[in-house]
Amino acid sequence: MARAVQQRTLKTRARLTDAARQIIAECGYEGLRIEEVVKRAGVAKGTFFAHFHDKDALMDILIGAEIDSYLDRIELRSPPRTIDDLLDALLPLLEFMSCERYVFDVILRHSGAAACDAIGPIAETFARHDAVVAEWLADGPFRSDVSPDLLAQGIQAFSVQSIALNFCAINNTVPLRTRLSEYLTAWLLPGSQSAAAHSAASA
Amino acid sequence: MARAVQQRTLKTRARLTDAARQIIAECGYEGLRIEEVVKRAGVAKGTFFAHFHDKDALMDILIGAEIDSYLDRIELRSPPRTIDDLLDALLPLLEFMSCERYVFDVILRHSGAAACDAIGPIAETFARHDAVVAEWLADGPFRSDVSPDLLAQGIQAFSVQSIALNFCAINNTVPLRTRLSEYLTAWLLPGSQSAAAHSAASA
DNA sequence: TTTAAAAATTGACTACGGTCAATTATAAAA
DNA sequence: TTTTATAATTGACCGTAGTCAATTTTTAAA
Numbered sequence: 001m002a003r004a005v006q007q008r009t010l011k012t013r014a015r016l017t018d019a020a021r022q023i024i025a026e027c028g029y030e031g032l033r034i035e036e037v038v039k040r041a042g043v044a045k046g047t048f049f050a051h052f053h054d055k056d057a058l059m060d061i062l063i064g065a066e067i068d069s070y071l072d073r074i075e076l077r078s079p080p081r082t083i084d085d086l087l088d089a090l091l092p093l094l095e096f097m098s099c100e101r102y103v104f105d106v107i108l109r110h111s112g113a114a115a116c117d118a119i120g121p122i123a124e125t126f127a128r129h130d131a132v133v134a135e136w137l138a139d140g141p142f143r144s145d146v147s148p149d150l151l152a153q154g155i156q157a158f159s160v161q162s163i164a165l166n167f168c169a170i171n172n173t174v175p176l177r178t179r180l181s182e183y184l185t186a187w188l189l190p191g192s193q194s195a196a197a198h199s200a201a202s203a
Numbered sequence: 204m205a206r207a208v209q210q211r212t213l214k215t216r217a218r219l220t221d222a223a224r225q226i227i228a229e230c231g232y233e234g235l236r237i238e239e240v241v242k243r244a245g246v247a248k249g250t251f252f253a254h255f256h257d258k259d260a261l262m263d264i265l266i267g268a269e270i271d272s273y274l275d276r277i278e279l280r281s282p283p284r285t286i287d288d289l290l291d292a293l294l295p296l297l298e299f300m301s302c303e304r305y306v307f308d309v310i311l312r313h314s315g316a317a318a319c320d321a322i323g324p325i326a327e328t329f330a331r332h333d334a335v336v337a338e339w340l341a342d343g344p345f346r347s348d349v350s351p352d353l354l355a356q357g358i359q360a361f362s363v364q365s366i367a368l369n370f371c372a373i374n375n376t377v378p379l380r381t382r383l384s385e386y387l388t389a390w391l392l393p394g395s396q397s398a399a400a401h402s403a404a405s406a
Numbered sequence: 407t408t409t410a411a412a413a414a415t416t417g418a419c420t421a422c423g424g425t426c427a428a429t430t431a432t433a434a435a436a
Numbered sequence: 437t438t439t440t441a442t443a444a445t446t447g448a449c450c451g452t453a454g455t456c457a458a459t460t461t462t463t464a465a466a
Binding site for chain 4: 407408409410411412414416417418419420422424426427428429430432433434435436
């Protein structure tokens with residue numbers, strides 16, 4: 001039978017994640033180097049990889065925790081009654097997701113997009129996000145011809161697309177919120193706007 | 204003033220891309236190593252980086268060319284009259300995009316998602332894809348309350364989401380086509396299905 | 407031709423993620 | 437306590453992307 005986890009193990013792991021968080025605060029996620037993490041944690045390089053499968057796994061944990069803290073705040077809100085309400089709720093999280101190009105890449109790799117045998121922290125947050133939003137939409141003032149869960153998945157697809165386009169030099173003239181607002185209005189309130197209005201907006 | 208491009212330059216570049224294509228045929232995109240490329244091309248490592256900014260830039264070019272060949276075939280088709288028509292047109296490309304986890308990652312990094320100062324080949328294909336699909340939708344049997352261009356962007360968002368979910372262990376029970384069909388029906392033909400039907404499909 | 411500037415190529419070198427056989431620390435059994 | 441099995445740690449080592457000062461080749465002007 002398996003032995004209990006040693007105190008030493010927990011301590012080492014905590015030292016590693018603490019060091020990582022410290023480095024991220026100083027240099028950003030992109031600036032994190034494993035060699036610097038183990039140096040600050042006072043352990044050998046191999047120890048890191050005994051605790052985390054690879055660098056991405058550490059990022060998955062740290063970024064996943066950050067996303068979770070945004071979801072905590074999102075969950076406290078009452079269901080949005082308008083697209084603007086919805087955007088108010090979601091934008092802080094989306095802004096974190098796009099705080100660094102590298103962070104967005106990590107999230108994309110792990111969100112559903114992850115070749116996850118076991119589901120990781122970021123993938124969990126995506127499921128949680130879906131659940132929260134689906135519950136909001138279950139009896140809101142939005143379209144009801146498709147399931148709330150499908151609507152929630154669509155919101156994620158459009159959120160990701162909006163962030164992706166915002167990273168692109170030729171497309172980042174439109175603010176994230178504006179772009180996403182246009183998508184979500186078309187997705188959640190079909191028929192509420194004329195084609196002409198949209199042509200004007202995108203021109 | 205700038206001198207003309209030397210023949211030597213074109214030859215070296217061709218040898219590099221030929222070698223790369225050969226390796227990809229043998230080992231897949233993921234299996235490509237720059238050292239193997241320069242070895243087969245008969246040049247030094249530094250030469251590679253004089254021709255391509257980095258490995259990703261080579262992948263951008265090769266994968267972009269592949270996507271373009273799919274778009275060539277897509278462009279020949281007459282505008283789809285049904286969601287199934289549309290899926291028939293798009294699926295071969297989407298299957299290529301998901302042929303390897305690595306390929307999908309490269310595409311995500313470069314498609315709009317790319318921090319592109321100058322727009323790269325893959326980003327170009329996304330713009331081209333949008334243009335083709337938008338033209339199809341301009342006077343098709345689909346919703347007309349939003350602009351064809353916005354509809355085309357939505358199709359891309361849902362395509363990416365469908366592929367991403369298909370890579371995920373817990374979500375890949377549903378075939379890509381089925382999942383995308385559900386999204387596109389809700390996106391392009393709002394009101395055509397009951398919420399009950401969708402709940403049943405996703406359960 | 408000769409020469410000088412520009413372009414292309416070279417390969418030793420660095421950075422950094424990740425591996426693994428050997429070592430040390432811990433906890434349960436004798 | 438001593439012994440023994442298991443868990444945790446170590447650091448030299450590897451693979452591979454990417455760099456750059458030095459060298460060679462090309463082109464065009466003198």
